[in-house]
Amino acid sequence: MTVSDPPPGDPYRPAWMPERPPSRLGTGSKVIIGVFAVALFFVAAVVVTPGARTISGQALEAPGAAAEAKAQRSEGSGSKKAEKVIELASNPLLGKDVRLTDVTCELPELGRSDAELTAFYEAQISCLDDAWHPALRQVGEPTSKALLQVKIPQVSRCGDAPDSKKALAYYCPGDSTIYAPREWMLEAVGVNKGSHLATIAHEYGHHVQNESGILNAASQQMTSDDESSPEDQERVRRIELQANCFGALFIAASAGRGDISASTANAAIADYGNTSDSETHGSRKHQLSWARAGSEEKNTAACDTWSAPASEVT
Template sequence: MTENDGWEPAGPPPPPVAARPPAANPWAAPAWHRPPRRSGGGVAGAAVALVILVVTVGVIAVVPHELSGHALAVPNALHRSDSAPDGVRDTPVAVPELETNPLLANGVELNEVSCTLPELGRTGAELSAYYEALTECLQQAWRRALDHAHEPSQRVSVSVTLTKVSACGSAPSKDQAVAYYCGGDSTIYAPTDWMLADAGQNPSRHLATIAHEYGHHVQDESGILAAAGDRMTSPNQDAPHDRALVRRIELQANCFGALFIAAAEGRGSISRATANAAVADYGRADDSGDHGSRVNQLAWAKAGFSVGTTSACNTWSAPDSEVS
């Protein structure tokens, strides 16, 4: 699918049926994740760091294990409750739950935003300025939803250079990722060479990738990644149960990315044509055991874009056929 391909908005998907405490289990560390291969030989990029989804999807490095296909963040976040210590009850906290996470409740929407983005250039400085402006707009859009869920809304950083070792451990190789999100330092790593090789000067592709990666940040902030990590059964993520969890993570990041695109469509620097091309870009990847079939990767993006509420992105309550 090219950026000029159009699609009819899909109908609504099945009805949605301050500081973190130290990690207490081996799945609680941040991870990096790589994007899936796309048709045409390109590498997708945009998932979490977890890796880049939105056009990325991939492997995540966690401590002390290395997980492939998803990103995990510090679990064991505090649950909100009437018995919470003084000063905690009114403080936004991550809620380590999946299908019942407050972020996915009915009627939760993003702020409509008008993003003012600089010209997309080819130098590291130009890409950095573009991504910084885009992630600032992403935060503005997502703040409403996270505030509604009483969950944290911390800033994310973007790095266009790649350090050999980060808070998530050793960095992936150029062949493994296009971009990735590291929950350990709340940073999206989008190396200049990698991004230009995959997306060139195509703004819709950069938009889809960064929005997907930011979706992983939202999963981290809300406690969704922590909850998913707690359900993992094997350190190498080889078990069918674990791979199914990873697919739900990645498909949700696509949906979250498209939710933002809908919130920014037709305003500021993001035209309707760019927005539609960015959503279509989620269908650029080939079928993937970690990210789902090409059909489902696009379907979840369309759901977020068309419905416009976070409940449309509840991959955790969806039947297996829709997250395969």
């Protein structure tokens, strides 16, 4: 896929980029930053050390987002049209009877080349579609396909790409693409299958938030451009902890079948706890606890971080 430079004034391209946050993991740690955007802009940072990483981020609504959402809702008046619902805790996707479809994933061997990683990720994304699309259709929300890139472009619909020292993987809702550059992924996690599964499932979780309208709703509540306020940091924690839970729902829906063994699934869930504490993504305890909530309860209501008390999203 070729992504052209965003035109002047493109609402998907931010006017700023966050500074590299200080590492809290001691000598040898690497700080990695990714970018998310849709009819909003979302930035995430990942801190990676051997066996530990943290993700943090921010969301801001872009100009025209509300008008775009309204236009989408007004189309297809003759029949019910799948549309985003710009709500958080009350989003239909988080209803108590919504579950992912159990899937049997056929995945090629995980390798180090562009072709091998692309084949592995695309097979997983196809399986993620099979698991998530019925749930989204159940509540009348869109099911656009997530795209994939294992080579980073200079710019995307989310603006300038981060350099190799500032990114592991990221999702850009502006072009519905998961960017997982081969060199960065292999340097961070090697060919640990559970880690690759967890990372892609987490990024796809942001795609689900985008499709459902949750990201739009969260962005409308942001009050600062740099996520510096305690309120915004808490909102971002709720976004990212939910993405962990959504990722774990998929892991649970595919565990013990096809090419995702029970032991590999357990390793993938545990990978969500290979973190350090983060003001924007939560404590190591809660990054893992929300993943476990998804994997154990196996319904989307378990991922309602928006109704959780502040003490559960620290």
